[in-house]
Structures are given as structure tokens and as C-alpha cells.
Amino acid sequence: MTCPPSLHIANHPRPASEPRQATLAEVFPGTAVDGAAPGFVIAHLPAKSGPVLWIQDRQSLRETGRPYLAGMTHPPEILFLTVSRAVDVLWAMEQGLGCSGLSAVVGEVWGDPPALDFTASKRLALRSEAHNVPAWLIRRAGSADLSAARERWRLASLPSLPNPADMRSPGAPQWRADLFRARWRTPGQWVVRYDPAAHSMAFDHPVSSSPTDQQQATG
Amino acid sequence: MRGEDALPVLAFPTPQTDPRSGPQTAPKQTSRPGRRANPDDLTRAIAALQSAEQAEQAPARRPPTTPETEQEDSFSPVGLPKAKAKPRTKPQWRAGPEQGRDVGDTGPGRVGAAAGAVTPTGTAPKPRDPLARRILSLHLPNFAMERWQREAARRGDALPEDLPQALAIEGQHGPIIHALNRAAALAGVHLGARVVDMRALVPTLKVEYADTGADRAALGRLMLWARRWCPWTALDGAAGLVMDTTGSDHLWGGEAAMLREIEGRLGSLGLSSSLAIAPTHGAAWALARMGGVREVCDAEGLALRMAPLPVRALRLDGETVLLLKRLGLKTIGELAAVPRLSLARRFSRAALPGNPLLRLDQMMGTLAEPVSAPDDPPRFAVQSALAEPVQDPTPHLPALCAELCDGMAAAGFGARRISLTIYRSDGEVSTVEAAASQPSRDPGHLMRLFDGKLDRIDPGFGFDLITLAATVAEKIIVTQTRLDGEAEAGPDLARLIDRLSARFGASALRRPAMRESHMPERREIWAPAMAGAPRRPEPGAQPRPVRLFDPAEEVRVVYAVPEGPPAQFIWRRQTHRVTRFAGPERIAPEWWADRPGTRLRDYYRVEDHHGQRFWIYREGVQEDGRGGVPAWFVHGVFA
Numbered sequence: 001m002t003c004p005p006s007l008h009i010a011n012h013p014r015p016a017s018e019p020r021q022a023t024l025a026e027v028f029p030g031t032a033v034d035g036a037a038p039g040f041v042i043a044h045l046p047a048k049s050g051p052v053l054w055i056q057d058r059q060s061l062r063e064t065g066r067p068y069l070a071g072m073t074h075p076p077e078i079l080f081l082t083v084s085r086a087v088d089v090l091w092a093m094e095q096g097l098g099c100s101g102l103s104a105v106v107g108e109v110w111g112d113p114p115a116l117d118f119t120a121s122k123r124l125a126l127r128s129e130a131h132n133v134p135a136w137l138i139r140r141a142g143s144a145d146l147s148a149a150r151e152r153w154r155l156a157s158l159p160s161l162p163n164p165a166d167m168r169s170p171g172a173p174q175w176r177a178d179l180f181r182a183r184w185r186t187p188g189q190w191v192v193r194y195d196p197a198a199h200s201m202a203f204d205h206p207v208s209s210s211p212t213d214q215q216q217a218t219g
Numbered sequence: 220m221r222g223e224d225a226l227p228v229l230a231f232p233t234p235q236t237d238p239r240s241g242p243q244t245a246p247k248q249t250s251r252p253g254r255r256a257n258p259d260d261l262t263r264a265i266a267a268l269q270s271a272e273q274a275e276q277a278p279a280r281r282p283p284t285t286p287e288t289e290q291e292d293s294f295s296p297v298g299l300p301k302a303k304a305k306p307r308t309k310p311q312w313r314a315g316p317e318q319g320r321d322v323g324d325t326g327p328g329r330v331g332a333a334a335g336a337v338t339p340t341g342t343a344p345k346p347r348d349p350l351a352r353r354i355l356s357l358h359l360p361n362f363a364m365e366r367w368q369r370e371a372a373r374r375g376d377a378l379p380e381d382l383p384q385a386l387a388i389e390g391q392h393g394p395i396i397h398a399l400n401r402a403a404a405l406a407g408v409h410l411g412a413r414v415v416d417m418r419a420l421v422p423t424l425k426v427e428y429a430d431t432g433a434d435r436a437a438l439g440r441l442m443l444w445a446r447r448w449c450p451w452t453a454l455d456g457a458a459g460l461v462m463d464t465t466g467s468d469h470l471w472g473g474e475a476a477m478l479r480e481i482e483g484r485l486g487s488l489g490l491s492s493s494l495a496i497a498p499t500h501g502a503a504w505a506l507a508r509m510g511g512v513r514e515v516c517d518a519e520g521l522a523l524r525m526a527p528l529p530v531r532a533l534r535l536d537g538e539t540v541l542l543l544k545r546l547g548l549k550t551i552g553e554l555a556a557v558p559r560l561s562l563a564r565r566f567s568r569a570a571l572p573g574n575p576l577l578r579l580d581q582m583m584g585t586l587a588e589p590v591s592a593p594d595d596p597p598r599f600a601v602q603s604a605l606a607e608p609v610q611d612p613t614p615h616l617p618a619l620c621a622e623l624c625d626g627m628a629a630a631g632f633g634a635r636r637i638s639l640t641i642y643r644s645d646g647e648v649s650t651v652e653a654a655a656s657q658p659s660r661d662p663g664h665l666m667r668l669f670d671g672k673l674d675r676i677d678p679g680f681g682f683d684l685i686t687l688a689a690t691v692a693e694k695i696i697v698t699q700t701r702l703d704g705e706a707e708a709g710p711d712l713a714r715l716i717d718r719l720s721a722r723f724g725a726s727a728l729r730r731p732a733m734r735e736s737h738m739p740e741r742r743e744i745w746a747p748a749m750a751g752a753p754r755r756p757e758p759g760a761q762p763r764p765v766r767l768f769d770p771a772e773e774v775r776v777v778y779a780v781p782e783g784p785p786a787q788f789i790w791r792r793q794t795h796r797v798t799r800f801a802g803p804e805r806i807a808p809e810w811w812a813d814r815p816g817t818r819l820r821d822y823y824r825v826e827d828h829h830g831q832r833f834w835i836y837r838e839g840v841q842e843d844g845r846g847g848v849p850a851w852f853v854h855g856v857f858a
Contacts, residue, residue, distance in 0.1 A: 033831070033856055034831055035764065035766055035856035035857050035858045038765050038766060038858065039765055042858070050712075053715075064766055065767050065768040065769065065856065068739075068766060068855060069731055069743055070742055070758070070763040071762075071766075071855070071857070071858070072758065072765060073758050074758065075756040075758055077730075077756070078756075079729075079748055080728070080729045080730070080731070080745060081729075082723075082729075083727060088723065091722075092719055092723070095715060095718055096715060098715075100711060101712040101715070102712070102715070156830075157831045157832070158830045159826065159830040160799075160830070160832065163801075166801065168800065169799055169801030170800075170832055173832070173857065196858075
């Protein structure tokens with residue numbers, strides 16, 4: 001797990017040169033309060049100007065807190081919407097995806113609401129691709145059942161990298177990312193290192209899949 | 220009485236002119252109108268009655284003379300009855316100015332000098348009588364306090380009336396009293412005094428800061444509301460209105476009835492008022508503030524009524540009033556008696572508030588001072604009357620929206636707030652409102668704001684009238700669209716904000732507003748997005764979590780030393796063993812914002828054995844004298 005960072009045997013989700021196609025991606029955190037999932041999504045937010053519409057249902061807000069801009073190295077302009085039901089999260093996401101002035105739309109849904117079925121996720125995915133606005137759906141305490149999301153990730157925190165200044169204190173974050181379903185690329189598992197200062201991610205150390213190439217991608 | 224009166228009367232060469240000599244002199248007077256007129260009210264009433272009778276007969280008797288006077292009269296906007304009645308009958312017409320002169324002689328001082336220049340409307344008939352208008356001055360002496368009490372009552376935290384309360388504004392040497400209630404006035408608090416002095420006088424005095432901007436806005440709304448009585452109303456100072464009621468008093472049953480009506484209506488709003496009607500703005504202002512209750516002054520008695528008023532009734536500034544007082548001119552009558560030339564030499568260069576001559580001219584009508592009423596704000600409303608009751612307003616909405624937007628586009632306005640009202644056939648009225656973050660006149664967008672809201676309307680047995688009104692409209696500044704054909708982000712985003720706020724409520728959609736604060740939860744205030752774009756957030760200098768719990772959640776902590784880092788903590792019934800930590804980072808309470816006794820916080824960044832990173836803090840330290848054993852809280856989660 002704690003290989004030295006020089007061993008860059010990585011199977012990258014995509015080359016760095018290829019711009020990410022805006023689409024719907026789902027993120028399943030390992031535990032509900034894990035900061036890996038919002039951190040991973042924030043790391044993927046494009047540097048494009050324009051606010052991010054961040055929608056939380058009430059249960060997610062109560063259990064996992066609200067986004068805190070001071071913790072983001074490049075804080076985007078956030079439009080923060082709190083709604084009570086999962087249906088409203090989906091409705092608001094759909095409205096936001098129709099607005100090309102937004103740089104991304106992030107929704108947080110707690111559990112497995114019946115409204116979030118294959119049709120609903122397909123609507124979001126098509127709308128996201130049509131208007132070129134990336135959509136992220138963070139699904140806490142949910143099961144990965146049928147969905148039309150083009151990428152589906154499982155995220156969990158790993159012990160952080162050693163801090164060069166202080167061995168006793170936590171260093172740069174590390175996550176285990178499991179892309180268990182993807183439409184345009186091969187699924188795989190990675191250990192993701194995120195450098196907040198450079199706003200760049202390194203997908204290292206394939207945990208299970210075979211090493212193919214060695215690259216560094218910027219999210 | 221008669222016996223006493225007889226002695227001085229006999230001393231005069233013309234005993235007929237004695238005002239109190241009884242009714243038998245009145246016929247003599249009217250039979251010889253060329254002599255001095257009698258200022259007695261009874262005589263004047265008889266003369267007016269006779270003039271009215273003669274005016275009715277006049278056209279029949281003298282047909283060639285009347286058309287001239289009628290032509291001249293037709294120029295005057297809304298003439299008083301006296302202006303019409305007087306020129307027709309020669310004897311009465313001559314009695315008018317003589318009466319005025321007589322008033323000047325008998326009144327205190329020689330007001331006639333000023334009044335003589337004012338009243339000779341009859342001698343040289345002008346097209347416009349300067350005293351023909353009727354100006355109502357409305358003074359709200361306790362407007363700030365009453366508005367504040369009304370607001371407090373609406374919030375539900377109104378204090379009882381018998382507690383001394385006052386409103387303060389910033390003065391030169393600290394806050395001074397701006398408004399006070401009756402209990403405070405009875406306790407000895409007075410306006411303009413320093414708050415510290417008044418607190419020493421009345422220790423129970425409750426002082427709040429006055430909101431003068433809101434007062435001004437409320438007075439502006441009241442001014443528009445007062446147009447129910449007459450079409451021309453304008454602001455008059457900080458707590459007053461002026462209304463031109465010429466020709467509108469008969470709608471309310473005369474001037475006295477109108478004054479009662481206005482006072483009653485304002486009273487039902489919780490506003491005490493004093494008001495007066497006079498031919499000029501200056502005279503009405505003076506009477507409303509220094510005259511009697513609901514006083515009505517007509518053109519004949521104007522000079523006589525103004526004479527005993529103090530000079531500060533002339534709307535002069537304090538220095539000029541003081542100067543006039545030092546000159547020995549205490550009343551308006553005394554001021555008017557001074558030869559005009561000597562006063563003009565002194566005050567010719569003074570501006571209007573410091574110029575008693577110009578103010579006197581305004582009061583007497585020599586210098587015109589029309590009421591300049593601002594225009595009504597534009598109102599946009601359309602309605603559609605249906606042939607028969609329907610159940611669903613949705614099919615009618617596009618046409619209404621298009622019509623409303625056409626009207627607003629013609630005027631250059633856009634709607635910030637629109638309301639759809641349906642009138643049911645059984646008399647019920649229900650309203651649905653929607654708001655926009657930027658003024659908009661896009662029919663499709665306005666229509667979408669009602670999405671999902673029309674279900675709340677209960678149509679009953681149907682409704683037959685729908686109105687759509689822009690309750691708040693603002694001017695739209697037209698912006699240039701981009702030449703390269705790229706989509707505009709601004710209007711698109713504003714529409715999204717409108718739609719989301721309309722659906723989930725304005726408080727659900729928020730934006731972070733940055734504050735200068737060390738406390739993590741106070742650094743970002745989430746303000747409604749409808750309020751406008753705040754400044755761009757900045758990254759923090761210290762490592763901070765990406766998620767913040769608000770409020771922080773208490774945890775049970777095992778530690779090696781009380782001031783040291785936690786070794787293990789139990790949060791939400793799960794045990795987290797701390798493998799690595801950084802800290803403490805001490806954040807002290809903000810003494811200017813926190814209550815005394817608030818404890819400091821020692822923040823630690825900790826990582827547990829699963830690799831999750833938390834931001835936890837200990838509130839206070841042992842033996843800091845601000846409570847017992849310090850408690851621990853989880854405040855955030857790191858990425």
C-alpha cells in the first residue's frame with residue numbers, strides 16, 4: 001500500500017492530453033462521512049470559470065456537513081442548494097445541467113431513493129453531455145444498482161503520505177479509487193494522490209489490474 | 220356689555236362701524252359699502268350670502284359684463300367660490316380689498332403692508348390667483364418612533380407602552396436622541412440630548428439605533444399611499460408630507476371632513492399626525508406644526524392668522540431664527556411690519572432657508588411655491604376576464620406573460636417580483652407570487668417561475684378573472700451580447716437562480732459571503748443567492764477541512780495528558796484510534812463578538828487507523844476558570 005512514489009506503474013483512466021468529456025459520474029464513498037468522495041469530486045472540478053451548483057439533500061447535510069471553502073485550495077464559486085427530498089436533488093440537477101453558465105453540477109443523495117432509477121440517471125447523463133456540463137452524483141449509504149452513469153467510482157481514504165516536515169502529522173491525502181463501471185475506458189483500481197497546491201491528481205499503483213502504461217493525468 | 224360698549228363707541232366719530240353694536244348696523248353697512256367694511260364674521264357671512272344671491276341673478280341682469288369676467292376666470296385652475304362671486308357684484312367686490320385693509324389696521328402690527336401686496340386679487344384681476352390653491356401640510360411628529368414600534372409589534376417583540384424607549388442616531392459627540400415615546404418624554408427625556416445624559420436621567424431608558432434610511436423609504440411609501448386623497452403629494456422634510464388638495468376636498472365632504480378622514484386613517488396605521496390646510500405651502504406648514512387641531516385657513520384670514528405665529532414657523536434655519544429674535548422680531552406680524560427695504564438690505568443675499576423675506580413671500584403667496592409631486596412609479600398589470608369560469612389558469616398564462624412583458628419592454632422595465640391573482644366566481648381571491656434575481660421581461664422565463672406553484676391555487680368552482688402584475692419592477696440596462704456567438708453566462712445563470720429559488724424558496728439557494736473572522740464557522744456566511752453576487756472566496760492559509768459540521772459534534776476522547784492530543788475518540792458510536800496528529804492550532808474567541816466566558820479552542824488535525832482525517836478541537840483548557848473539564852468536538856472532515 002505504501003509504495004514509494006517513484007514506482008509509477010499506473011493504468012490511467014485517460015491520457016492527460018485528452019480533455020475530459022462532460023458526463024455523469026457517480027461516486028460511492030466507502031463510509032458515509034469519508035472526506036475522500038467530496039475531495040475527489042473537488043479535484044475533478046474544471047478550472048473553467050463559472051459557479052458550481054452544489055445540491056445536498058437534508059440527510060446528507062445533517063450527516064456529513066456542508067462544503068467548506070476554506071479547505072479548497074482553488075475554491076470555486078459555489079451555488080449551494082439544500083432540498084429535502086432526493087427527487088428535488090434530481091430536478092435541480094437537471095435544471096442546472098441545462099444552464100451552460102455553470103462549470104459543474106454536484107448532487108449528494110443519501111441512500112437508495114426510488115426516484116433515482118435508470119431513467120433518471122440517463123436523463124442526467126444525456127443532459128450533461130448535451131450541454132457539456134459535468135455532473136457528479138455523490139451517493140452515500142447507497143447500493144450500486146442499475147444506473148446509466150458513464151463512470152461509477154468507489155472511493156475510500158487511505159492513510160496519507162508521510163509529511164516530510166513532521167513524521168507524526170498527516171501529509172498529502174491518498175485515496176483508493178475503484179472505477180467499477182465505465183463506458184469509454186477500462187475499469188480499474190488506483191491509488192490516487194492529490195496535490196491540492198497544484199490541483200493535480202496522480203493515479204498510481206494499480207492495486208489489481210495489469211500495468212499498461214505509465215502516465216500522469218490531470219483531472 | 221352694551222352699557223360698557225356704549226362709552227367708547229360714542230367717542231368715535233362713526234359709531235356705525237363698531238363691530239359689536241348689534242345686528243341693526245349690518246344693514247347700514249351693506250347699504251353703504253363704499254365706507255369701511257366691518258371685519259365682523261357675521262357681517263361677512265351676510266355679505267357673502269348676498270353676493271351669492273346676486274351672482275345668481277347677475278347673468279340675467281347684466282349679460283354684457285359677465286362674459287369678460289368668466290373668460291378671465293377660466294384661466295384660474297380651480298378657483299375658489301370667492302374668486303367667482305366677487306367680480307360680479309360691484310359693491311361686494313370692492314368690499315373685498317377694503318376688508319383686507321381693515322384687517323391689517325385692526326390686527327396686531329401692520330400686517331396689512333404685506334397682506335396688501337398679497338390680497339389685491341380683485342383690484343387688478345390676474346389670470347391666476349396665487350391664493351386660490353389649497354395646500355394641506357401633514358406633520359408626523361413621532362413618525363420614526365411609531366414606525367419602529369409597529370415593526371417591533373410585527374416581529375412580536377414590542378415592549379409595553381409605559382416603558383421609556385428612545386431611538387438614537389450618531390451625533391457629534393456620541394449618540395443623541397432621535398425619537399422617543401410618550402413614557403420617555405414624561406420621564407424627562409428630550410430630543411437632541413446625548414444618550415449618556417438621558418441614561419443618567421432615566422436608567423431604565425431602552426435605546427435602539429434609528430434606521431433613518433428605512434424611515435425615509437417608509438415616508439416615501441406613505442406619500443404614494445396618500446394619493447388616495449388627492450393626486451399631488453410630495454415629501455416635506457424628514458417627517459412631513461405636503462398635499463395639494465385643490466378641488467379634491469369635496470370628494471370627502473369638505474375640508475374639515477377630509478382632515479378628519481386623513482387623521483383617522485393615519486391613526487389606524489398607528490401614526491399620530493397634525494395637519495392643516497391653508498392657501499400656501501408655507502402657511503399650511505406653519506399651521507400644521509404651530510397651529511390648532513386640524514386648522515383650516517382661508518385666503519382672507521391668512522395674514523391675520525399668520526401674524527401671531529413665531530418666526531420659526533417660516534421654515535427658517537436655526538441661525539436666522541436666532542438672529543431675528545435678537546433683532547426683536549418674534550412673530551411673523553412683527554417681521555411683516557418692518558419696512559421691506561431694510562430687511563432686503565440685510566437678507567438679500569441669503570439662501571432660501573435663511574431668508575425671512577422670501578419665506579414670508581412664500582407664506583403669503585407672493586412667491587409661488589407649487590407642490591412638485593413626483594410621478595407615480597410605473598405599474599405593470601394585465602388581466603384577462605374570462606367568458607365563463609375555468610379551473611386551470613395555465614392556458615391563459617402565456618398570453619398574460621407576453622402582454623405584461625410587452626408593456627414592460629415599452630417602458631424599459633423588467634419584473635423582479637410578479638404575482639398572479641385569480642378571482643373565483645364565489646368571491647375568493649388567491650395569489651401566487653414569484654421572484655426573479657434580475658429584472659426580466661422574458662415571457663417564457665416569467666412563465667416558468669410559476670412552475671409547480673399553480674397547483675397550490677384552489678380553483679373551487681372556477682374563476683373568471685386572472686390578473687398578472689409586476690409588483691416590483693426595475694429598469695433594465697440593456698447589455699451588448701457577445702459578437703462571437705458564445706452563450707451569455709449571466710442571464711442564463713440568473714434564470715437558473717430564479718427558477719431554483721422560486722421552487723425551493725429564496726433561503727434554500729445560497730452563496731457564501733466571506734467575512735473577516737478567525738472562527739471557522741463565521742468565516743463563511745451563506746447568504747441567499749437572490750441577494751446578489753458576493754466577492755469571490757479566497758483559499759485559507761491554514762489547512763482546513765473540505766466539509767464542516769455546523770454545529771460541531773461532541774465526541775468522547777481518551778488522551779494521554781489533558782493539554783495534549785487525543786489518543787482515541789468515540790464519535791457516532793464508533794471508535795477512532797488516532798495514528799497521526801498535527802496541532803494544536805489555537806483559535807481564541809473573538810472578544811468583540813463572543814459572549815464573555817467563551818472558551819478558546821485547540822484544533823488538531825488527526826488521522827485515524829482507517830485513514831480518515833478529522834478536524835477536532837478541545838474547547839478550553841483545564842483550569843482556565845471558564846467551566847469544568849474541556850469538551851471535545853469534531854468540526855470537520857479532511858479530504
